[in-house]
Structure formats: C-alpha cells, structure tokens
Amino acid sequence: MSSPLSILYELLLNMMPLPDVGDKHENPPPAYEESKTPELVHEAVEVTDDGRIGVDLNSKLARGLSVFLPNPPDYSSIITPGEIKHVAWPIKLNIIIQVVGSRGDVQPFIALGTELQKYGHRVRLATHDVFQDFVTKAGLEFFPIGGNPEELMAYMVKNPGVIPSMKSMRQGDIQRKRAMIAEMLRGFWSSCIEPDPVLQSPFVADAIIANPPSFAHVHCAQALGIPVHLMFTMPWTNTRAFPHPLATLKNVGSDPSAANWISYSVVEWLTWQGLSGVINKWREGIDLEPIEMMEGPNLASALQIPFTYCWSPALVPKPLDWPSHIDIRGFFFRSAPKYTPPPDLGAFLRAGPPPVYIGFGSIVIEDPEKMSRILIDAVQQCGARAIISRGWGKLGGPEMDNIFYLGDCPHEWLFQHVAAVVHHGGAGTTACGLLNGRPTTIVPFFGDQPFWGNMVAVAGAGPKPIHHKILNAQNLAEAIAFCLTPEASAAAGKIAAQMSSETGVQTAVDSFHSHLPLDKMACDILPHRPAVWNYSKKKRTVKLSREAAELLNEHMKIDQNKLELYEAKPIFIDPHHYDPISSTTSAFVASQYDAVKATGNMFYKPYKEYKRRNEHRLDQSPHTSHTRSLASFNGERSGSGSSMTTERKRGNVAGKMAAASGKAFGDFTLNGFKAATVDIPLACSEGLKNVPALYGDKVRDNGRVTDWKSGAIVGGKSFMYGMGEGLSDIFVQPYKGAQKEGAVGALKGVGKGTVSLVTKTTSGILGLVAYPNQGIAKSIRTAVKSSTRKKIMQARMIESVYLARSSSTRDEQLDRERVLARFEELMRSG
Template sequence: MSPRVTILAFGTRGDVAPIIGLAAGLQGDLGADVSVAAQHPYEQMVTDAGLEFRLLPRDTESDTRASEYGQAMVDGRRMRPTKDALAGMRRDLVGVGEAMAKASADADLVLCEGPVGGLLGWHAAQACGVRSAALMLQPAYPTGDFAPPALGTRSFGRFGNRTAWRLGAAGERVFAPLVDDLRASLGLPDQSRSSVQKRKREWIQLCGFSESVVARPRDWPESVHITGYWWPDDDSEYQPPAELASFLEDGPPPVYVGLGSTALSDGSEISDMVRAALRAAGRRGLVNRGWANLDGGSDDPDVLTIDDVPHSWLLPRVSAAIHHCGAGTTAATLRAGIPSVALPGIMDQPFWALRLHRLGCAPEPIPRTSATRDNLAAALSALSDDKGAEYRFRARELADHLAREDGVANAVALVERVLAGSA
C-alpha cells in the first residue's frame, strides 16, 4: 500500500514552489500519495503538478497589507511591536493549526514546512497520531557558526550566536496562547517546557539547500539533514507570451528585476529607482510586478514589465538579477549560473544576500532601504567590468556544482527512512 504523505506549506510562493518539487519526487520515486496543503493562491500550482491540493486558510499578502505593524516591517520602517500588534500576529494564525490537522487526517506522515509549519504542524500531526518531520528552506537549528538568519548577518562569536538563537526561540512565546488553544481544540494535553525542548532536539529536519551554499555547522545533531535544493517541476516546455519572447530576441540579455512576495507599499518609488538605474548603467531590464507591484513603465523600449514566469525557464536567458534574496529566488539565480545584485529587506533575506557576496556571485549587498539610483547603477556596472567576469565565472562554477546534486532524491531517501521508523 502506498504511503500517504501530507506536506503543510503555509506561506508564499517561495515556500510552495520547492515543496512541489519535493512532493513530485515523493510521488514519482517513492510511490507515495502526496497532498500539499497551502493557501488558495497556490492551488493551481499544486494541481498543475499532478498533486492533490488541500486548503489552508488566510492570505499572507492581504494579511500583511491589513496589518499596520506587518506593513511597516515589510517596508523596513522601525515600529515597536505593541501589545495589539502581537495579538494581531496571533489572530492571523487562528484556525491554521486546526486546518493543518484536517489536511493531515489520513496521512501516514506529515511534513511541516517553514516557520508556521514548524510552530503548528507538529501538534497537528500529534493529534492525528502520526509521525512528522520538519522541512526548512533556511537554517533553523541553533548553531555557534552564525546567528539566526532572521536576526541579520552580524556574528556575535560562537557563544554569542548561540545566545542569539536562544533569544530568538524565546520570541516564540508570543504564540504560546495560540499553541495552547490549538492543543486544547485538538484534544491534546498541555505540554511541559521540557517536552518541547526534547521535541526540538529530536525532531527530524530536512533542509532544502546545498552545503556548497551553507556549510553544515559542526555542532548540528544527526537529526538535521542538509539534502540539497528541491527544484520545482521542469519548465522546459513553457511557452512565453509573444511580447516576452520578442523582447528577449531583440537585444542583449536583459537584467531580471524582482522582489517576489514582498508586499511593499512603495513599489512605485522602487520602480522609478530601478528604471533610472538601468538607464544609467545602459542595461535592458525585465521587471517582475510581484507583490510589490513593480512597473517598468511604458515609455522605454529597453524595459519590459512581466508577470510571474518560471525561474528555471527565464533566468538562464538573462544576464543578471536584481532581487530581494528570498531563499527561492536566491537558489534560482545560483541554479541559472547568473550573478546577482542583492537588495535584501527583512527576515532571512540579508542572510542569503551575504551568502551570495561571500560565494563571489554578487557585489556587496545593498539593503533595500538604502538603495538609490546611483548605488544600484554602480552595482550593475560592476557586473560588466573586470570584476564582473569573476562574478560570472563563480556563478557558473557554482551552478555546475549544483547540477550534480540531487536534493530531491536525498530528501526522498530520508523520508523513506522516517516512514520506516529508522531515522
């Protein structure tokens, strides 16, 4: 009998796309019946991949824009997290854990992706009486090698970094009332602090990135596995809109510009800056609208505004990428072998931006709130001078290395062991 696996993927497109790649591998290589639980905007992505979709509530983009604190955080404005703001963060997740349990009711194994999956999914699986494991797209286990990615890029030394991880974990107490309510609604007993800590130490984690990008910390336990990237489905048969195909054919490879699922309120200002920087650097550009509602304008034949296009199809056809350094977009640029100009904002974006720079695939990152026409144009120009050849060489070299890895196959083998109770 085929094992039944439910993957809980609460988040943005960057969360769901790699999960679809992993799910397809579980279905094809392991013969598992796989369902992906996500929010409504990603239903077609899931079903187009031949997977069963199960609905999780809420809409992350709408919730961000409706929250004064959430919008301020995304925009990079300093704002103290008030009592009302913290209560709003909990309200945004009310009902999600219960929906996760419903989606997992017939599963033999529940895979919990990302911060929300890690926070709520374990309880849902416990209520269903089945095993679970965590899926992470960024480092999420304490280490002395670096501080938590969401806290920035500064290293405090091995002891200080571990302290930062403990402080970050303490921040989860904001959600303690939500978790307590969830456990009560699912008929689960209260949990002790010691049981929570034991679960965190022993819970199997599969990390969907490459050790060539983030070396495995030597102080991680055997329960944490770096598998390599989980690439989304192959898009080799994708047919682009005629306008995009024509634009790509009518000149030198353009620069891709995209901020992904970043629900900015000042997208028009960012758009003006990007257009000016492209003109100053003498580069053509493809501007992805995304959640920031970027606009390349209509008066410049060298800039085209596009909607979402599969990264695996588009990025090998461009010369470089200006992006926010979300985990998914960062991985896609590395896979395509193109250099980046990093415009990180919040959460783990500065972490990945610094990785790109240290790997030799990008100039020094430009925090999005510090970006100007001049420093963005200078970074683009740096990709064209003698130093640019080094960025391109290192990007291609790393892409060749990633092409020899099979993160999905590694993850599938681990999931098989988890199902068998041997991991």
C-alpha cells in the same frame, strides 16, 4: 550582580504569556506585543535597521537561557559530508505537506510532493487557498488552510523581525495576524483527517512534512502518533558556525561560537512568547495538554525531530555540531515547466543583449511608485537592458525601449535568457539564479533574505546585499555593474557547476525515508501498507493496516469494537527539570499564573456571556426583526406570552453567567489541587533526581508515566532506587573517587555521597506521591478528553471501508485468502 535564581525567576515572570481570555477581537496580544514591553525583553533585544533582531548576549534573558542550554556538541568525528544513500521504501503512505508562506515557499514542496508520488505515496499539500491551482496543476492533492499570504507578506515587510512596530500595533495588524494563525492551525489539523475537499475521498495522514513557520506540525503529529519531518530553506537549528539569520549579536565576549549558539534560542523564545497563547488554545481544542513556558522554545530540537535543509552545501556546508538527524540535501527544483513566451517578451529578448532581471516576487511593497522610479533610474544609469517583474509589489512605469514589464513567467525558463538577476533573496529564487550561473544582487526585506544575500556575496557571485530601506538608484546601479563583470560571472558559474551535480529533491526524499521507523510502521499482514490499528486477542497483539482490518472485519475474524488506534511514532512532550531550584520555581510560577488566570475568569467569563447575549440581541437582520415583531404581536394577542418569553431569556442569561463563573471557579480549584499534589511535588522530585547530572554522573531512567498503572510503577521504582542509592552512595562514591583520583577523589566522593543522600532519598519519597498522582491525572484527562481520539478513529474507519472497497478495482488486489491465513497464523503463534 543578580544571582542565577533571581535571573531565572525574573525570566519566568517576564516571559509568561498573558491570559488568553477572549475571542479574536478581545484577546490581549502577547507580552512583548504590548506597548508596555517587559524590561527583560527590552534589555535583551532591539530591532536593527535591516529588520533583524539585535541580541545582547550580556542581557538577563540571554544569560538566563544559557543556563538551560546544554553545551554545544561536536559531531565532527561521525559526520561524513556528502554521503547520500538511496533508501528503498516499500510502504505506501498518506503524506501531508504543510506549508506557510509565499509562492516561493510553496514551490519547493510541490517538487518534493511530485517526487514522493513516484514511490506510490498519496501526497496532499496543505497551504493557503490562493495556491490551489498552483498545487493541483502539478498533480498533487490540495487542502486549503486559510490565511492570506499577501497580507502576511505585507506584515513581514513592515515588521521584518520578531518584534512588531508601534505602527503595526496601532493599526491592529497583530490581532489580525494572531487570528490568521489561529485559522491556519485549525486548517492544518483538518488537513490531517478530513476528506479531499473536491473528490471527498477519505484521508488520514500517516506522516507529516512541514516548514517550521507552519507551527502545527509537531502538535498534529502528537495527536495522531505519526512521524513528522521538518524541511526549510533557512537555518533554524542551534549551531556555533553562524548566528540565527534573524539575529545580530552584541556583547559577544571572547567566544563568538557560543554566542551564535545562544542566538537561536533567544529568537525561539521570542517567537514562542508571541504565539504560545494561540497555539495552546488550539492544542486544548484537539485534546492536547498546553505546553509549559519552558518547553515551547526549541521543542523540535528537544524532541530530535528530523530536519532536512534544502539548500546547496556548495553555499553553506553542514555545520559540525549538527547531529545525524539533520541533513543538507541541496535546493529543491521542480521540473522546468513547458513555457512559450508571449510574442512581446520574445521580441524584447531578441532585440538586444541579454537583459538584467529585476523582481521581488511575493513581496508586498509599501510604496510601489517610489520603488519603480529607483529601479528605472538605476537601469538608465548603468545603461543596461532590463526586465522588471511586476509581482505582488505592482511595479511598473512608462514604456521604454530598454525596459520590459513582465507579468507571470517561470524563473526556470526566464533565467536562462538573462545576464544577471536582482531580487529579494528568497531561497528558491536565489537557487534558480545560481543554478543558471547568473550573478545575483539581493535586496532583502525580511527573514532569511539577508542571510542568502551574504552567502552570495561571500561566494563572489554578487555584491553585498542592499536592504530595501537604503536602496537607491546609485547603489543599485553599482550593484548591477558588479554583476555584469567577468569575475562575478565566473564565480556564479563555479557555483552552478557544483549545483548541477546535486539532486536535492531526490536526496531529500531519501532523507525523509531514512528517518521513518520502517519496522514500526508496517502492517503485520500487509507489510507494504502502514499499520493504523492495534488488535489484541489472547495476549497477542497485531498491527493492522486499514485494508487488512476491514477485510478481517468483513469475514468476522475480528471484533471491530476492539480495534485501538496504533501510534507508529508517539510523541511525548514532558517538562525538563534540570535541577530542584529551577524546576520547582518554574512549577510554582506556573501555578501562580494559572491561579491568577482562573480568578480573573471568574469575573470576566460571566461578563463575556452577558456581553455576547446583548450583542446577539442588538445585531439582528431586518428579517429577524420582522419575525420578532410578529412574535411580539402574537404574544400580545395571547396575553402574557411575550413577558414570559422575556423572563425566560433573562433567566437563561443569568444561568449561563452563573455556569461560566462556576466553571472558572472549578478551574481555579482543580488547578490549585493539581499544582499542590502533582506539578510542584513532581518538579521537585525530578529536579532532585537530576542533581547528579550537574556534576557529570548518569541519572537513572525509571520510565515514563502515561496512565495510573505506569504512574504506580514509576513511583515505586523512584522510591526503591532513590532510597537504595541515596543510602549506599555515601559509601560507594568515596570508593569510586579513590580508585579514580586517590585521596582527592575520595574527598570529592564524600561530597557527592552526602549530596546523593539528601537529593535521592528526598526525590524517592516525593516521587512515591507525585508519580502515582501524575498517572491518575493523565488517566482522568485521557478519559475526559477523548473527542479528538474518537474523531480520528471515525476517520480511520471511514477510510478503511473506502480503501477496502476500492482495492478490488486496483492493479494491487488484496489476496483475501493470504490475508486471512496470515491472521490465523499470527493468532496461533500468540
């Protein structure tokens, strides 16, 4: 049997992403996307027939991850299910909503954005370009992020789980997917700080709402220092109640609830393994440090990011092990759009009994003709009337009296006129069908669709889901027949009655507001405006909004150059060092990886520079070639001009190659120095300091290192408390133990005191070096990596001027005298 340390070391080596050393055409895919998938991942997971991930709980990966997972908590004593409080919110914010997915994923957030506007917020929805009209017609601002949702849906149908198929690898799907994600990450960051693409009105986000697959959310919030709130239609948080919707479990053992809990972390690890290279490269581009391999998975959970799930608790109640910053608030429904059916649809609905709706929305179907034949044959077998939605799958068939082929039509209207619904199981479509009391058959393709199919079946409102790979006319006809029974209709009606009392969008807005730090976000002068600047004078610091700062600057009450960006909700992504062995091993392995990557780049980067130059030379348009011919002709006339230019170009290429190699060597030296003086000593010191937590004792918090000053302070505290407590615990721990458990407790105390003497004193000595060095490294990085901060400041300045100048035309005019007087009052009080 392998030791815990060997499991950990193998886990770290196998889960490490490959170096990201090229452009989008040259980058190797992440480790598990290679044909030579690491044994650790092969042993742990397999793709099942229904497209989900089969997780072996007895694998080294699962056992290794369980070492780092805390015991599942139980919040049952403090949870009050169904309690909803309306939150009055006075501050008007710039809110960016970031969404990746299909039309069904975007639609709930349109409803959310419309509700947020009622509070005076400026709401911008950032998503794929193809949804621009869908968003703007609802009255929301739109920002394009790129990415092709149809291509994304096609990829997900072929690779419904986390691990892609060999067919996808051969066809280059993975590289296109990674390039698309990189494009969307850049688009999401731009959506936070760039002006409206149409109106050119400045915009800088004050808060972020996002669905988890958008991936940029936490990182954008960290760069801006603003709150972020996640919302989703699919369980994404560890729970003992049920496994991850993308996972099926085997070798569960005697405790299935613990297996459910671990399944979420396994899926998170695999997801991070596939995307860490893309995300970290993008983070470097916005001056954020790369996230270490142990911190990427479960990042939102570790940071306790507020989470609102938009489904009905009538279907899935809140698990008892979810904390208070996680809410379930009901499905998000938009106001029913005004819709007049075309004459042919109206005539079909009037021509007979209510039909069955069949459609798969934004799903891209590989063989539309085969799927259409199955649907038509099933309808004919059960003798029903049907409306078949063409959708992105391009379904269709011959004209028949009992079948109508439908284009675009809002479900909110249509589902009032049908007897039952058959669809792919998207959360929004499922919710709309159940809200109208329609029995439902779900034919899942990927993602959370099997989850919702099972939930509907458990409630009795439909049959068990039929995965699209095993769908045929016979089982579909049987499913439709079940939906047309009185029992299914009664079950769906019961759910509809419960859902009709829910106000998902309104309570989700309350959830969002309740988790915002109101006291930290308000301007000290205009409390209904968000603070974005800090201004310090005579040891007094005030928080200023955009409008207040510009007004004070116009009246020369402040020096604009002394304004500093204010972060209402700073986010710190620090490595977690659970114990000295795992933390030091992790730091050592990471340093090895950096060394190997830098060594490879010393040879690869010059070659890449040479190759790029040759490709540029060969890839010339006719116009460019003509220009070069004229230049050559002129060079010949002037003598040696052409040869001199050629020699100069060769020299430039050689110089760039040497510079690329020199930069890679510099990275090698810098990374090695940082690993030896900061990363490894810090990991060891932190791991030793946290040893008491392993046997239930409290660990002292010496503060966070953000710059060289705080590094020196934390280093001093670490040494002082480490030496003091380490020397005293040899006496204190036996005394405490004796008081609690008598002689046995005293004996335990001797052991604790002995361990404390070694770990705390060693941690203090190492910390005296590690923390100051960490602070110096952070200060240097802040000074060098400042371009993004400057861009944010510039965007804030532009928006401040824009808002101050436009405020005179608003109903809410700024009381200039009141602002100036309040500022003078604050300065005097300091």
